[in-house]
Amino acid sequence: MDKNLLRSQIAAFLTEDIGRGDLTSESIFGANEMGSARLVAREEFVVAGIGVAKEVFALQNSDIVCNETVAEATKVAAGDVVLEVSGPVVDLLKAERVALNLLQRMCGIATLTSRFVEAVAGLPVRITDTRKTTPGLRMMEKHAVQVGGGSNHRFNLTDGVLIKDNHIAACGSITEAVKRVREKAPHTIKIEVETDTLDQVEECLVCGADIIMLDNMSPKMMAEAVGKIDGRALVEASGGVNLETVRAIAESGVDIVSVGALTHSAPSCDIGMDWLD
Known part of the structure; x- marks a missing residue:
């Protein structure tokens, strides 16, 4: 994928979702509070878009650390960890929805495509x-x-x-x-x-x-x-x-x-x- 185009699109998606700021998260957490989370599969699917999800978190805050636990094209089961992230709590929460939206969409397409490929x-x-x-x-x-x-x-x-x-x-x-x-x-x-x-x-x-x-x-x-x-x-x-x-x-x-x-x-x-x- 074109990295420059990808970053510009993700930046626009983050701007759309965050607006002038995350009123909820910024009211509850300080800028220096740190945390960790996992992106977890709730069903079986083919993984696609790990790099896109990482780019979402990185653009939100370059201090966020992402740890890939599976590779692209891996078939995962419910409960498997797809990605681990850690960094400022506020920024993890700001990036969460955009990262999940894109990852869920891409995994869905990869999964359906794999079924068509298997069928022939x-x-x-x-x-x-x-x-x-x-x-x-x-x-x-x-x-x-x-x-x-x-x-x-x-x-x-x-x-x-x-x-x-x-x-x-x-x-x-x-x-x-x-x-x-x-x-x-x-x-x-x-x-x-x-x-x-x-x-x-x-x-x-x-x-x-x-x-x-x-x-x-x-x-x-x-x-x-x-x-x-x-x-x-x-x-x-x-x-x-x-x-x-x-x-x-x-x-x-x-x-x-x-x-x-x-x-x-x-x-x-x-x-x-x-x-x-």
Whole structure:
């Protein structure tokens, strides 16, 4: 992750949460009172975001000491300690909510991603995310996908060409859209086109698309499309993918399965900060 971007985002999150100050903590504790706490798993999950949580505490007060007790991508059980922190009590409490919010979110994404990866184990296919991320959290959420064993699709719109249904509708045809892209995009950039019919797949082959996305097709239709493409383009499956359907989709022969649910529907994991006496 980009450290400068990460720090600027976390600083904004802390400002949002703390406001002009922590009225409760600052009324109870003096600035020099010290304490320690543990971030503890309340359920089983895959750990992601330890470095982010540490950065939250460090930005709040550089005197806070963080001790990692598990590594990224570790599967933990309820009761396992994820991170130990010690330092000024007021600052530990100020940073607590932001650190937990981000850690819980990232662990949830990594855990869900790992389940999708496990569901297609043994098949030559990659599970990827999409741009359906939480505004402001994309970098962290995509990092969590990687921790869970998945891969990243485009980070933003400058990362690649993906001609989608609305591009095609507004332009008039796949052929015309691909032609216009080729006239302006660098030759080093691959062109991906979204399709939802076999006729569109055929049009992509004729105009030389590099990657063909099969959107919301049945596994049977996908298998037919893969046979038609016959290695002439990379094949991505997308649309409505879930844990019950992903194996059948992968078995159709596609190279990539993109899953928006990895980031837009992953439940946050239950993690608490327990104070030490």
